Amino acid sequence: QGLLRRSVSHSLLSFGSTTGACRAIQKLTRVRVVDNSTLGNTPYHRPPKCIHVYNKTGVGKVGDKILLAIKGEKKKALIVGHKMPGPTMTPRFDSNNVVLIEDNGNPIGTRIKTPIPYTLRRREGEFSKVLAIARNFV
């Protein structure tokens, strides 16, 4: 029967018009917020986009901090998974996942349902609070 209509709601992965698959995360990539914070989950007519990557290169991989523009506000976030294939034995996700974070590293949400790669545990010192609220690991 008829094709599924792609709804333009914020919570689904499909945004209005799409450019090709964006691989690792850089400026202007649309991103999916994965924790249960209100900022991340309330629908808005524009998807959250990355404005800056805190990295020597402008390309963010898992474990890098970025600046997001959500609902007209600037918020820092941590990358927990991207579509770009990384080193072998590391998981590759079907969407660019991000967890909202304060400037001091405290996560804003209280739970992270989606799976998070084990490689984040290497930097246990910085991300201990984010790892504490994570449920599934891959």
Next chain:
Amino acid sequence: RVSSDGKPPKFQPPPKPVIIVRKTQKEEKRFLSPEFIPPRGRTDPLKYYIERKDMIQRRKVFNIPEFYVGHVLAVTTADPYASDKSNRFVGICIQRGGKGLGATFVLRNVIEDQGVEICYELYSPRIQVIEVLKLEKRLDENLMYLRDALPEYSTFDVNMKPVPRMDHEEIPVNKLQVRMKPKPWSKRWERPKYNIKGIKFELPEHKMKSAQKWSQPWLEFDMLREYDTSKIEEKIRKELSEELEK
């Protein structure tokens, strides 16, 4: 025989011979992992011979089961950052790539509505156990289109019990036709270049026809692209059987 009336006896056809083909069938069907077959090129076969020796060494220590694209596998790897130092992932094998020691396979699963794919190296010392949970070949050798298919086709229960294998000879082919999400897809799977039989295309007729514009029917007759692996495979099978018996 004594003829009753002086006429020649009625023609009795000879009994049909009963051919027992069991042994030869088994030898033909014995599985040879695709990473053993060297790629076509001008490199010295000595390099592939040395690699094969290393691969056999690894196989003696660690059992790599026979599996194809479409099987559901559970892989436990050693992970320094995981609790209990080991990490178990269950998924369907989408693709087997690479030759020699760098042979890889990609497992895909959908966990909590998030699609995850992990590319494992077959001969990596980090892999501790590979279990085959479900034996099932699919219609294609490359299931990358599952990324654009509805997520129900890629979800597999993490605590799935291994399905027992009935015969020791046949691997069932699942002729499942997968339903896709609406276009755009990551690749244009309807084009004949990918030659996919496992998708139920719900596209209109004129789109399917215009996709056939990109077909290259001369490719299958191109003699320079032929790579006959039968003799190479025989040699490698002999090598393997000798080495594994030692």
